[in-house]
Amino acid sequence: MEDIASLRKSYEKAELDETASAADPLHQFQLWFEQALQSQLPEPNAMTLATVGDDGRPSTRVVLIKGVDARGIVWYTNYGSRKGRELAQRPFAALQFHWVELERVVRIEGRVEKTSEEESDAYFHSRPLDSRLGAWASPQSQVISSRAVLVKAAAEAAVRHALNPPRPPHWGGYRLVPDAWEFWQGRKSRLHDRLRYRQVGGAWVRERLAP
Numbered sequence: 001m002e003d004i005a006s007l008r009k010s011y012e013k014a015e016l017d018e019t020a021s022a023a024d025p026l027h028q029f030q031l032w033f034e035q036a037l038q039s040q041l042p043e044p045n046a047m048t049l050a051t052v053g054d055d056g057r058p059s060t061r062v063v064l065i066k067g068v069d070a071r072g073i074v075w076y077t078n079y080g081s082r083k084g085r086e087l088a089q090r091p092f093a094a095l096q097f098h099w100v101e102l103e104r105v106v107r108i109e110g111r112v113e114k115t116s117e118e119e120s121d122a123y124f125h126s127r128p129l130d131s132r133l134g135a136w137a138s139p140q141s142q143v144i145s146s147r148a149v150l151v152k153a154a155a156e157a158a159v160r161h162a163l164n165p166p167r168p169p170h171w172g173g174y175r176l177v178p179d180a181w182e183f184w185q186g187r188k189s190r191l192h193d194r195l196r197y198r199q200v201g202g203a204w205v206r207e208r209l210a211p
């Protein structure tokens with residue numbers, strides 16, 4: 001195997017400074033996300049979601065962003081999954097995008113709430129049929145005895161719900177309402193740019209962090 005300790009890369013693609021960044025972190029995120037989409041990256045909409053259990057242990061997984069606006073950042077999942085159980089106990093989370101090819105990271109933290117029933121319904125019904133049936137078939141994050149159990153549950157869901165499965169009560173959206181954002185742009189010689197935005201009295205304070 002290659003000597004992993006010797007793997008390193010110089011980041012030289014772009015810069016991020018106080019004068020060129022948006023005053024509102026949502027606008028900065030929308031700009032970078034648009035650039036990630038335009039750059040044809042593989043899965044620019046994939047983000048790491050970190051939650052914490054009531055034992056204080058953090059856990060992470062990848063989910064897909066499905067909406068972003070002034071209210072926050074939305075994703076969809078099974079409310080009974082590990083992340084769902086952890087968010088029910090501790091409704092705070094952190095999100096991270098790593099757009100490798102752009103040498104950029106965005107970190108977002110805040111309180112998490114469920115999306116409304118109407119919002120979850122609207123998104124659920126926009127999904128392909130097999131995904132909608134899958135939401136019924138998979139008791140996400142539970143131990144199952146074999147793959148066959150899953151395939152059987154999917155077939156049963158297809159028989160029961162045919163072409164029009166309703167949204168399962170255990171499935172829906174979450175919205176993280178940001179109170180802190182960080183935009184990281186890799187720079188030469190490890191002198192990276194980091195701009196953090198944090199909310200103070202309803203306004204955003206922008207600060208540079210040492211790399």
Ligand SMILES: Cc1cc2nc3c(=O)[nH]c(=O)nc-3n(C[C@H](O)[C@H](O)[C@H](O)COP(=O)(O)O)c2cc1C
Pocket residue numbers: 043046059060061062063064065075076077078081082083084140141
């Ligand atoms: C690119 C990618 C996108 C994913 N998107 C979602 C998603 O939007 N919602 C979801 O529940 N799981 C998604 N998953 C699966 C999760 O990473 C994870 O396996 C699952 O949600 C169970 O996590 P948990 O046991 O921590 O709750 C995705 C996985 C990958 C690799």
